Amino acid sequence: MKLSTYNFLTSMAIKGVKVGFPLKLTINKKDVVESEFNPTFVERILPKLDWSAVYGAAQVAELTEDIPAVQPENIGENEVLLQKLHHLLFEIDVLEGQLECPETGRVFPITDGIPNMLLNEDEV
Amino acid sequence: MHVEEKQQKVNKAKKADKKQRRCLAIIKSDCHVTPSNDPTTYLAILNVGLSNGLTEENLLQAAAKSGGKVTEVVMLPGKSYCFLVCASMEDSELIYLAMHNVSTIGQLGAVAYLSYVKELPALAGKSEWNRPLPSGLLVISDFVSGEEEATLLKAIAEDGKTSEGTGTLKHRHVKHFGYEFLYGSNNVDPSKPLELAIPFACDILWPRLENSATAWDWSTPDQLTVNEYEPGHGIPPHVDTHSAFLDPILSLSLQSDVVMDFRRGEEQVQVRLPRRSLLIMSGEARFDWTHGIRPKHIDVVPSASGGLTTQARGKRTSLTFRRLRRGPCDCAYPTLCDTRQTKTPQELTVSLAAQAVSLELQNVHEVYDKIADHFSETRHSPWPQVAGFLDSFDPQSVVLDVGCGNGKYLGCNPRLLAIGCDRAQGLLAVGRRKGQNVFRCDCLSVPVRSSSIDGCISIAVIHHLATGERRLAAIQEMARVLRPGGRALIYVWAKDQRKNDKKSAYLRQNKAVNKERTTEQEQRQKQHKELDELPNNTPLPVHTNRTEFQQQDVLVPWKTKDEQRTTYLRYYHVFEEQELENLVAQLPEVKLVKSYYDQGNHCVIFEKISKNCS
Numbered sequence: 077m078k079l080s081t082y083n084f085l086t087s088m089a090i091k092g093v094k095v096g097f098p099l100k101l102t103i104n105k106k107d108v109v110e111s112e113f114n115p116t117f118v119e120r121i122l123p124k125l126d127w128s129a130v131y132g133a134a135q136v137a138e139l140t141e142d143i144p145a146v147q148p149e150n151i152g153e154n155e156v157l158l159q160k161l162h163h164l165l166f167e168i169d170v171l172e173g174q175l176e177c178p179e180t181g182r183v184f185p186i187t188d189g190i191p192n193m194l195l196n197e198d199e200v
Numbered sequence: 201m202h203v204e205e206k207q208q209k210v211n212k213a214k215k216a217d218k219k220q221r222r223c224l225a226i227i228k229s230d231c232h233v234t235p236s237n238d239p240t241t242y243l244a245i246l247n248v249g250l251s252n253g254l255t256e257e258n259l260l261q262a263a264a265k266s267g268g269k270v271t272e273v274v275m276l277p278g279k280s281y282c283f284l285v286c287a288s289m290e291d292s293e294l295i296y297l298a299m300h301n302v303s304t305i306g307q308l309g310a311v312a313y314l315s316y317v318k319e320l321p322a323l324a325g326k327s328e329w330n331r332p333l334p335s336g337l338l339v340i341s342d343f344v345s346g347e348e349e350a351t352l353l354k355a356i357a358e359d360g361k362t363s364e365g366t367g368t369l370k371h372r373h374v375k376h377f378g379y380e381f382l383y384g385s386n387n388v389d390p391s392k393p394l395e396l397a398i399p400f401a402c403d404i405l406w407p408r409l410e411n412s413a414t415a416w417d418w419s420t421p422d423q424l425t426v427n428e429y430e431p432g433h434g435i436p437p438h439v440d441t442h443s444a445f446l447d448p449i450l451s452l453s454l455q456s457d458v459v460m461d462f463r464r465g466e467e468q469v470q471v472r473l474p475r476r477s478l479l480i481m482s483g484e485a486r487f488d489w490t491h492g493i494r495p496k497h498i499d500v501v502p503s504a505s506g507g508l509t510t511q512a513r514g515k516r517t518s519l520t521f522r523r524l525r526r527g528p529c530d531c532a533y534p535t536l537c538d539t540r541q542t543k544t545p546q547e548l549t550v551s552l553a554a555q556a557v558s559l560e561l562q563n564v565h566e567v568y569d570k571i572a573d574h575f576s577e578t579r580h581s582p583w584p585q586v587a588g589f590l591d592s593f594d595p596q597s598v599v600l601d602v603g604c605g606n607g608k609y610l611g612c613n614p615r616l617l618a619i620g621c622d623r624a625q626g627l628l629a630v631g632r633r634k635g636q637n638v639f640r641c642d643c644l645s646v647p648v649r650s651s652s653i654d655g656c657i658s659i660a661v662i663h664h665l666a667t668g669e670r671r672l673a674a675i676q677e678m679a680r681v682l683r684p685g686g687r688a689l690i691y692v693w694a695k696d697q698r699k700n701d702k703k704s705a706y707l708r709q710n711k712a713v714n715k716e717r718t719t720e721q722e723q724r725q726k727q728h729k730e731l732d733e734l735p736n737n738t739p740l741p742v743h744t745n746r747t748e749f750q751q752q753d754v755l756v757p758w759k760t761k762d763e764q765r766t767t768y769l770r771y772y773h774v775f776e777e778q779e780l781e782n783l784v785a786q787l788p789e790v791k792l793v794k795s796y797y798d799q800g801n802h803c804v805i806f807e808k809i810s811k812n813c814s
Contacts, residue, residue: 084598085647085649086648124598190639193641
């Protein structure tokens with residue numbers, strides 16, 4: 077699972093959960109898959125992402141020095157930061173780990189790079 | 201010169217002997233038939249048979265030139281030899297002398313080699329002529345006189361509704377009176393009678409049937425279909441739609457004799473329909489047997505003296521008289537019965553609602569998990585209009601594929617951030633191996649932030665949900681994750697696999713039906729027997745692949761490609777026209793942008809209404 081995908085996932089479908097976001101991420105095993113850096117792509121995708129989850133992912137991936145807690149303005153002019161965001165969002169690949177619902181503690185395992193978000197019938 | 205000719209003759213005879221010995225050895229090891237040096241009544245044609253293009257009628261015509269009489273022809277499927285049973289030893293000798301090393305009935309005019317044999321192969325079945333007729337079948341000879349034949353032909357020549365389905369009826373001319381028989385649905389529309397009723401000239405027929413008609417569902421017909429067959433034309437095996445017509449069906453043969461084949465599973469009976477005879481199909485013959493005419497120029501028929509002979513076909517006109525049923529069929533023969541194959545919609549909806557979750561689990565999720573790899577192999581090329589939809593987004597858009605399967609659409613447009621989800625772990629693993637972004641979930645609870653996605657696609661997914669509420673809920677989930685102004689594309693399988701009389705790719709792949717070697721009905725009949733043992737604890741009928749859908753809620757077989765050839769049954773709800781649009785119309789937060797039909801699928805594009813507009 078790339079951390080760009082992580083940015084969209086929520087546990088709000090669980091009965092009684094209000095926001096379910098961001099999910100608490102644990103990485104047990106990860107890989108880095110190099111991909112071509114396209115600054116425009118990163119810049120334009122950012123408004124669609126939730127910065128708190130971008131920052132949260134950076135913390136778990138131990139890249140906090142690279143990513144500020146608050147989204148800086150005029151990020152398009154900061155190619156160094158865009159490069160770091162590219163690495164965080166599109167190159168780090170979580171192979172094993174888990175996502176945890178912030179409200180109920182329900183754990184969704186990540187196995188072989190695929191998060192299992194499937195809920196039981198009685199949970200929805 | 202004289203000597204040379206003599207030498208050639210000797211060589212030819214030597215070659216024939218050699219060939220004869222070699223063929224006999226093959227036949228002996230193949231079906232344990234022993235050759236005989238002395239004449240017998242059994243003749244083997246050693247080097248020509250069904251596998252190299254010999255027809256029964258060509259063989260009989262060749263044999264008839266000798267003056268010898270044949271009582272039976274034994275042609276074995278896939279074999280390059282065949283057998284004749286002759287009326288007597290003398291007939292047999294006549295044929296042998298006239299044909300062996302002389303008759304050029306082989307492929308490209310090759311000469312035939314014959315031999316006497318001591319017996320027939322054990323597997324040779326009984327002649328199709330000597331079997332009992334299907335119960336309920338009756339042929340009344342000379343039902344009309346020559347004069348009446350002329351009157352009837354004149355009456356029907358003048359008017360009648362010509363069938364427009366030229367695509368389906370490339371081999372014959374058809375006209376209708378009373379009601380039009382619609383070949384697309386194999387049914388009639390009782391609400392649309394034709395201006396022209398059955399011609400009055402036909403009224404001479406009904407008093408002649410008064411006695412029999414007391415046992416029938418009707419005494420006078422209200423629908424007449426006229427078929428004109430030129431020699432070489434035929435009609436594929438079929439049963440007249442049960443719910444369309446009452447029992448029995450009558451068919452009057454005019455202008456020429458023909459042979460009709462009746463089939464029920466493996467059983468097959470040939471019936472001669474003489475010129476001016478009436479065929480009555482009732483009960484079992486009407487409901488449980490298919491009937492058809494092979495597209496041939498010459499028929500093989502029993503001769504007056506008990507043998508077999510050939511008969512050239514002339515132009516033949518058949519008048520098929522039927523009476524509309526106007527309701528469900530109540531016959532006792534379920535296999536070919538369209539009524540029995542369909543549950544009443546209400547009854548079914550209730551039972552589907554009660555078991556929707558377990559049905560989807562058993563007949564969708566568990567099946568896809570089992571067939572994932574094979575299924576994935578068959579799903580590689582993206583449908584052009586789906587790829588076109590994905591190309592319509594600005595670069596850097598976020599697109600979610602709900603029910604992404606093996607992820608074949610996720611890589612379509614590399615300028616997008618494409619994410620896919622599915623329930624089937626096996627299919628997700630395939631997508632993941634290709635480097636796609638995927639996660640596992642159910643399409644009824646998509647674990648994605650609301651209003652976060654620019655585009656959504658869901659291709660061939662929500663037809664796997666068992667109730668209207670669940671199908672609507674799945675669309676609602678897509679609407680929820682879309683940002684205002686975001687667009688979604690949905691594809692579902694259509695019940696109607698034809699548009700403007702054109703078959704979908706799904707139907708076009710049914711080569712046997714398209715080449716008129718068989719019919720959908722016959723395939724259904726065959727499959728019915730095959731799938732009888734399969735566990736099916738659902739109230740649903742099993743659909744026959746590559747045929748038109750008989751009802752909306754069905755189980756579609758998937759046969760694996762491995763040695764076991766296991767058949768799994770997948771649940772589908774195939775959509776009627778407008779059904780998908782009606783679901784979308786129930787969601788106030790979206791507006792329909794476009795709906796269309798694409799290769800057997802109903803498709804919609806909808807847009808989430810911008811906040812400012814709502």
